[in-house]
Amino acid sequence: MIDIKDLHKSYKIGKNSLHVLKGINFNVKEGELVSIMGSSGSGKSTLLNILGILDEADSGSYHLDGVPIKNLNERIAANYRNKFLGFIFQSFNLINYKSALDNVALPLYYQGISRGERNDRAMSYLEKVGLAEWAEHKPNELSGGQKQRVAIARALASHPKVLLADELTGALDTKTSYEIMDLIQQINDEGKTILVVTHEEDIAQMTKRIVHLKDGVIIKDEKVEQVRALEHV
Amino acid sequence: MFSLERWQEIFETISKNKLRTFLTGVSVASGIFILIILLGVSEGMQNGIEKQFQNDASNIINIYPGTTTLEYKGLNPGRRIQFTNEDYELALSGKEKVEYKSADYQIWSRLISYKKEFGSYRIQGVMPDFQYLENASIIEGRYINETDLNQLEKHIVIGNRVKKDLFKDESSLGKYVSLGGLNFKVVGVYTDPGGDREEARVYIPITTAQVVFGAGNNIRSMGFTLPKIDNYDEALAESNQFTAEIERQLKAKLLVNPLDTSGIYISNNIENTKEIYLLISSMKLFFWFVGIATLLAGIIGVSNIMLIIVKERTKEIGIRKALGAKPMSIVGMVLHESIFVTAFSGIMGLIFALGLLEFFGPMIELDFLVNPSVNFNIALSTVIILIVAGAIAGFFPAWRGAKIKPIDALRDE
Numbered sequence: 047m048i049d050i051k052d053l054h055k056s057y058k059i060g061k062n063s064l065h066v067l068k069g070i071n072f073n074v075k076e077g078e079l080v081s082i083m084g085s086s087g088s089g090k091s092t093l094l095n096i097l098g099i100l101d102e103a104d105s106g107s108y109h110l111d112g113v114p115i116k117n118l119n120e121r122i123a124a125n126y127r128n129k130f131l132g133f134i135f136q137s138f139n140l141i142n143y144k145s146a147l148d149n150v151a152l153p154l155y156y157q158g159i160s161r162g163e164r165n166d167r168a169m170s171y172l173e174k175v176g177l178a179e180w181a182e183h184k185p186n187e188l189s190g191g192q193k194q195r196v197a198i199a200r201a202l203a204s205h206p207k208v209l210l211a212d213e214l215t216g217a218l219d220t221k222t223s224y225e226i227m228d229l230i231q232q233i234n235d236e237g238k239t240i241l242v243v244t245h246e247e248d249i250a251q252m253t254k255r256i257v258h259l260k261d262g263v264i265i266k267d268e269k270v271e272q273v274r275a276l277e278h279v
Numbered sequence: 280m281f282s283l284e285r286w287q288e289i290f291e292t293i294s295k296n297k298l299r300t301f302l303t304g305v306s307v308a309s310g311i312f313i314l315i316i317l318l319g320v321s322e323g324m325q326n327g328i329e330k331q332f333q334n335d336a337s338n339i340i341n342i343y344p345g346t347t348t349l350e351y352k353g354l355n356p357g358r359r360i361q362f363t364n365e366d367y368e369l370a371l372s373g374k375e376k377v378e379y380k381s382a383d384y385q386i387w388s389r390l391i392s393y394k395k396e397f398g399s400y401r402i403q404g405v406m407p408d409f410q411y412l413e414n415a416s417i418i419e420g421r422y423i424n425e426t427d428l429n430q431l432e433k434h435i436v437i438g439n440r441v442k443k444d445l446f447k448d449e450s451s452l453g454k455y456v457s458l459g460g461l462n463f464k465v466v467g468v469y470t471d472p473g474g475d476r477e478e479a480r481v482y483i484p485i486t487t488a489q490v491v492f493g494a495g496n497n498i499r500s501m502g503f504t505l506p507k508i509d510n511y512d513e514a515l516a517e518s519n520q521f522t523a524e525i526e527r528q529l530k531a532k533l534l535v536n537p538l539d540t541s542g543i544y545i546s547n548n549i550e551n552t553k554e555i556y557l558l559i560s561s562m563k564l565f566f567w568f569v570g571i572a573t574l575l576a577g578i579i580g581v582s583n584i585m586l587i588i589v590k591e592r593t594k595e596i597g598i599r600k601a602l603g604a605k606p607m608s609i610v611g612m613v614l615h616e617s618i619f620v621t622a623f624s625g626i627m628g629l630i631f632a633l634g635l636l637e638f639f640g641p642m643i644e645l646d647f648l649v650n651p652s653v654n655f656n657i658a659l660s661t662v663i664i665l666i667v668a669g670a671i672a673g674f675f676p677a678w679r680g681a682k683i684k685p686i687d688a689l690r691d692e
Contacts, residue, residue: 100601100686120606120681128603139598139689143295155284156603204603 047208047239048074048097053106055092066092067103068262074208074241079234079272081242081250084259091212093259094243098131098210099123111207128156132201136213138193140185146172146196147181153204171199175229191222198229202238209233209240215249227252227275248273289616296588303584304624310577311625311661314570315632315653321566323643323651325559337552338507338514339412340522342370342529343500343544351536360533360542364496369532370503370525376517378506381406382498384488391481393445393456400441401480402458404488412502413471420452420467427466427484434487435463438478439470458483459491511556518549574661578621578668585617585676589683596680597688606681613680617673618666625665633658 055067066089074080084090095101096108099115108115110130118126132153133139140149150168159167172178175195177188185193194214201209211230215223227249234240234254242253250256251273258266293300344360367382384404391400403409410422418439427434435456442451455462463483471477489496505521508514522545529535535542589596596609633653640651 095686098601100684100689124600124603124605127601133601135689139594139601141595141598143291152599153602156599156605156608161284200602 047076047078047111048072048241049107049109050097051107053093053096053103053108055089055096055101055103066262067096070106070262070264072257072264072267074239076239077234077237078255079231079240079242079253080255080257081244081253082257082259083245083247083250085245087261088259089262090243090259094210094212094241097208097241098133099127124156128153128204130207132204132206132209134194134197134201134209134211134214136216138185138190138197138217140193140196140200142185145182145184146177146188146199149185149196150200150203153200157204168199168203171203172196174202175199189222190218191225194218194222194226195229198226198233202233207239209238211240211242213244214242215244215246221279223249224252224275224278228279231272231275285611285615288612289619292588292592292616293620299584299588300620303581304620304627306580307574307577307621307665308624308628308631310574311628311665312632313573314661315629315658316635317566317570318657319632319636319640319651319653320648321563322653323640323648324562326649326651327645327647328555328559337548337555338504338518339548340503340505340518341500341546341548342502342522342525343546345541345544347535347539347542349536349539349542351539352534354534360535362498362501364498366529366532367498367501369528370501372528374521374524376505376521378504379408379411380501380503381409381412382485382501383409384485384492384494384498386488386492389459391441391445391456391458393451393454396445396447398441398444400438402488402492403480403482404485404492405482406485409482409502410469412504413477414473415469415471415477418468418470420465422467422469423482423484428486431487431490432484433461433463433491434466434484436467436469436482437465438480439468440475440478441481442468461491511553515549515553518547522547574664574668578672581617581621581669582672582675585613585673586679588616589613589676589680592680593683593688596683597685600683600685601689609681609683610677613677614670614673617676618669621669621672622662622666625669626662629658629662 050070050072053067053070053072054065056063056065058064070093082090082093092101096103099110099118102118110126113126113130115126141152144152147165147168150171151164154164154167169178169181172181175198177192177195177199180188180192185196188196214230215226218226223246230240230242231252242249244250251270252275253270254272255267255269257264342362344362347354347358347360348356350356362382364382371377371380383406386402388399389402390397405423406428407422407424410417415422417436420436422436423434426432435458437445437451437456445451445456446454451465451468454465456465457463458481469478469482483491485498488494503521505514505518508517526543526545527537529543530537530539533542596604599609636652643649643651
């Protein structure tokens with residue numbers, strides 16, 4: 047599903063160049079639930095941005111579902127993000143003047159789907175994350191866990207190949223975090239490929255594979271015995 | 280660009296920021312409102328000024344006789360000059376470009392009566408063109424015509440003042456008034472921008488006047504206009520050449536010393552109108568300038584507000600892009616909102632201003648402000664200016680919005 051070879055990325059800060067990713071080789075198969083761990087400055091966010099086509103690598107290759115991601119213009123990049131990827135952010139990034147339903151329907155709007163069908167599909171995903179009754183509420187009327195559920199429903203709405211989650215439990219308490227991870231595990235059980243960036247060990251243990259990143263290189267890539275989040279709720 | 284979805288998006292964002300949108304709209308609406316009102320007032324002032332200064336045709340040339348002050352060919356100074364029909368013919372001879380022409384003979388004051396009403400009015404024997412030289416307009420009936428002139432008809436055209444004095448509310452057309460013991464039939468009533476003073480006169484055919492008042496073939500003065508030329512300098516040059524020729528001809532015939540400035544007076548109104556035309560054109564320019572500047576301030580306001588909106592919505596735009604919004608859809612979103620806000624509020628301001636002018640314009644009757652109004656085409660072109668301006672005002676913010684990188688917009692602070 048994801049195939050990365052010898053990926054390099056450096057940022058210019060003034061006259062100095064900061065080498066963030068120093069040759070990453072990395073594969074994710076369909077249906078995997080992978081966590082990327084590392085301290086801040088390890089390059090995990092940069093890697094996620096490149097995977098999410100929000101940023102571009104300096105060198106190396108990146109294939110997403112067999113499609114080369116290279117030298118894309120803004121229009122095609124937007125199209126790929128819409129078709130291939132679902133994003134889940136630490137700070138939820140919901141549009142706060144739109145209802146939960148409209149937020150979930152937004153990626154479908156950019157796919158050019160009619161309003162009626164959009165709302166039907168958005169509603170079915172809100173049901174899936176257990177927020178059907180909250181469909182008409184604005185984000186500021188929802189709790190943190192509920193907001194993240196809406197964000198997950200939105201990420202799923204466009205039928206992406208891969209879900210990319212950036213510290214998705216970073217703003218939540220432990221109990222809520224585990225509830226969210228339970229939802230993530232359920233989605234993964236249905237066969238969706240999911241990548242989670244986190245620095246929390248317990249969250250990482252709830253995935254099936256942990257990739258350790260340090261100073262721009264992968265230092266460890268191990269399969270783990272998945273801890274079911276439900277048992278800890 | 281004009282899908283229902285986009286409109287829903289726009290109304291959502293507008294309703295999110297009602298006050299800000301309202302204030303932005305007010306700045307544009309007041310800009311266009313002030314522009315339209317200024318243009319209306321400028322038109323009204325032009326009407327007023329023209330009315331004030333143009334009792335007579337703006338380019339009228341009047342020629343009066345005077346008294347000589349220089350000895351010439353054995354004739355003593357102090358001799359009074361008298362024009363006759365022949366002098367009038369002579370003045371016209373060899374002149375190709377004459378628009379209106381008339382000689383007149385006048386009695387300063389004579390009693391005119393109808394039934395028991397009477398009054399003293401100035402009597403003027405005139406030719407048909409005299410109407411245009413005086414800028415008189417007929418309210419009822421007609422002016423003196425060629426037939427009156429040839430048949431020596433005892434027809435009379437009375438001023439509105441005279442009509443009110445003698446006839447009160449009664450109709451005057453076809454009635455007979457008594458003048459110097461003779462009955463004259465009223466054939467017309469006129470009004471004159473000169474007001475009461477110029478409306479307290481009556482006109483009769485000059486031929487009739489010469490016979491009735493025993494004037495032989497004497498005339499008092501003559502007036503001409505030349506066809507109007509847009510370019511003021513050209514018009515002035517042609518007019519001066521015309522008067523110089525007449526002066527030469529008349530002085531030669533009437534034996535007036537060519538150097539004598541008092542024997543024959545020539546007044547050329549075109550010299551007085553230069554200032555008026557300059558005044559009107561510079562006033563118009565000034566009003567346009569102020570209006571456009573006001574409008575510009577409103578448009579810059581819109582651009583400014585849109586920039587703030589884009590800045591404020593940076594994160595939202597980032598989210599939209601991460602979810603698959605293409606740059607053009609962001610440009611479209613911002614542009615659409617900007618054009619909608621400017622066009623809507625601009626048209627509101629336009630309607631309000633036009634309504635005000637339409638409603639109150641005709642009520643305004645100040646000396647220098649008459650019937651302020653705005654040409655429909657000008658109103659239409661301001662609307663087009665507005666929509667273009669809305670697009671320009673929105674473009675830079677929109678472009679900035681499209682350039683936002685989702686990665687920067689979404690970065691957690």
